[in-house]
Amino acid sequence: MTGALAEILRAGLARPGSRVDESSGLGMSGHELDAHADLVAGLLREAGVRPHEPVHVAIGNRALDLGTLLGLWRVGAVAVPVHRAAAPLTRGAIEQATRARFRIDGLGLNRIAEAPPPERPLLEGAALVVFTSGSTGAPKGVVLGHDALGRKLAILDRLLGFRPDDVVVVPLQLTFIFGIWASLLAIRSGATLALVQKFTPATLAGLLAAEATVLAAVPTMLRALLADGAPPAPRLRAVLTGGEALNPSLARTVCSGWPTAELVDLYGSTETGSCDFCHRPRDAAEAGSIGVPTEGVSFLIVRDDGAPARPGETGELRIRTACGMLGYLDGAELTRLALEADHFRTGDLARLRPDGQVELVGRSKEIIARGGNKIAPLEIENALCTHPDIAAALCAGVPDARLGEAIHAVVVLRPGLALSADELRRWASAHLERYKVPDVIVFSDTLPAGATGKASRAMVSTLTLVRAETASAGLRGAPAGS
Template sequence: MTTETAPSPANRQRTTNLATFLTQTAARLPDRPAIIRGEHTWTWSQLNARVNALAAAMREHGVGPGSKVLLHSANCMDSLTVLYATWRVGAIIVPTNYKLLPDDVVPLAELVAPDLVIIHASSDDHARALSDYEIWSIGDEGETAEFASAHVSQMIEKHTGRGNVTVDEPVYVNSPAWYFFTSGTSGRPKAAVLEHDQMAFVVTNHICDLMPNLTDRDATLVLAPLSHGAGVHALTHVARGAAVVLTTSDTLNPAEAWELIDRHSVSTMFTVPTILNKLVQTAPADHAPDNSSLRYVVYAGAPMSSRDQRVALDTLGTVLVQYYGLCEVTGNITVLPPELHGTTAEPDGIPTAGYVRTGMTISIQDDAGRELEPGQRGEICACGPAVFAGYLNNPEANGKAFRNGWFRTGDLGYLDPTGLLYITGRASDMFISGGSNIDPREVEEKLLKHPDVVAAGVVGAPDDTWGEVGYALCVRRPDSSLTADELLSWCRENMVRYKIPKRIEFATVLPTSGYGKVTTALLEEEFRKRNSWPSEA
């Protein structure tokens, strides 16, 4: 019988620093375009030199292994510079969603206790709210800020040409790289701890399963904040040496997006369904899928209705790639590749989320943690190298997130006999009406079968008789005069009775979070604003 002992600190297992992806690409493809915004282009060697200079500035200010760098900024040329410089010195990057208000960012900073905060030059209110920390500013076109002790571009200029050489700080298995804030809209903030070795697997898997054959001749257009999924997507392009194209607009401008796709022969994009739908709706009249540079239009973050998928396929061609996975698994649970879009069964009108990602495992479990057979609905659980290490300083949340070694997504669904996953909703969104469990997504998909309904959100509302009933917020076709009574009559003919919403109202758009999601909380808030929500009394 042998006794296992932990390795001594001197024998800790090294792993690849994420900054090494840039180091290798800059050496291999020094003159290929790396970052493009407007009329400005940096090559990989130029980006790497900026990262070296900023890393030197960070080291000079005491930022090193284990330090935390909080970045609150709109996408700009030096966004990736900050990420890779942070990793180069062995520190942990902490990006926040640029749409968050100052009061929203303060508790995030309190959770991670950053050693350095980098804020966009236009965000004076955020800087005042975070004035207890050392603050640098960031921005393009020489933007400066009185609130900052230094500006990123000035620090880079100061430290350029000082003989800086690329030295990626040693990191080890389980070394944190990224504190990734979850997209919850209320309660205590949670930061998922993403590690260098975990993220190296995710980058590899994204290339393997989402964008096979990605090369330095590809280019991606960034249409979402680099603080979350779009940032992870960009890392894959750094690893392959494919150009990263940034818009000049801080919000989605479909006309600009299509112009950039054409100008730079963009071949990949990361989107969420709301962004993808807008691009499809505004596609140029002469857009021809057979002649388009687009190869992989990736979407994630929320379900996309089967009807929207079909419209996108008709407009863009066979280029759609869906992936499913929470930030805790870094989007790495399933993939629906282009060839499976529109070709798989859709029980109850719900399209599949695809098959399990390479190296990952899915389990459908009941409330007691028992694994269920194909076709049986339960909670979607996952394990594998993409699963995060846990939440920062939050043992209570960790206890809820893991059971018997499985990460619990909180999403409901089932596997078919071939291994395709069908997601029916979130456990927290499900409501009980007259003793029957109702997944809002199932009702939403039914409503979308009506030819005049282009979007729908359903939430369970309290009811004296049934316990809870469905309230639906719908978006009509622009030229439609459909009334709530007419839609309810249609529901009675096309839906199981207990799933028919008790109330239907219309809006020009559905409310979405900063991450492009239509959430239960936002739907309830919208009904409350309309004085339609049932009285607490």
């Protein structure tokens, strides 16, 4: 019993010259990966793994990880990607949620529970259970089906046009939907996939200087990579980004740093199969939106009162797609609440612009309630990033006895520049309404990030509360962690 993704991987790995390279290893050819998949399938059959049974896969962004996924799919099992370096509490929570019996790491099959997991009709036809980061609560297991992801890969192939002569660099973890689809699409297209085990600007610069033609990275990675100027990338033709908001300042830096490479900003969620909107800004003047729906996607913007939002009005973005999740693992009620009239409730606030593009305003759960005013942190971040000395900013609401919530901001300056919190606050007062000016500003070398490499708004207060005393003195902040 195999699913669509198993067939897609098998066909891609069989193409002449197919291979998956590693930034810190030798990599494997398509033939070697196929052979590894056969060994994995044999181990699982011998252990008595049943069709539709969840199996944990230890992920280290190694070539063999993709062969392991193929091996699982060949016996009809459902892969649960878990990073090899995941904290014990995280691993334990996922094990408890899936009730899986087995964890596989390369060719090491370990029993992690004695009792077989329950029969779950939801897992019939499933390929993956991808756990969300859980920044707003306990992680949820998003169940993704073979057929839906197969359809999404075909759509992305038409949208992005990967070629057999491409070298696709992926510093994204294969526990993250962006890393998963970018890797599967590269193999499907016959391109060479270059996996990065641990992101560093130096590692990526080396790959770009060699033969990389496509780079897939979240904006946080791009900011770090471009902090000291764009490294040479003579063959780079496309930069794919997503997973967090792309501000106009960063878009300008990417477009000017690599003028011959197309910037492609992709918006979506794990629940919808990712890449529901696409924007191709040619310069910073065209940035600031998530663009238009991709093939097979329709959307609504719904006001708080449930009525459709008119153009220019803010409401919740809801997405309908045939490539979405089968549901949340053991979460029928969560699934019901997430879907309304077959539209997934993203939790993102958006508005339709006069040019027909959709613009994000923020997340409903991240709206800051300061002194009775409702403020979208993304609006403040975009305004701060128009300052010529600022490379990136991240804001969040932090409980405050007087205001209800105060606005805290982490700011990354461009290399070699200096700015005090008081100077920036005065500048912001001339560009924002007074109640939107951050109450606390700290400077850092990087934005706080979560496990997937995306900027984490939930971690802003962790940094700002520790550093608030220094920041309030109006001094240039020391690097985070110092």
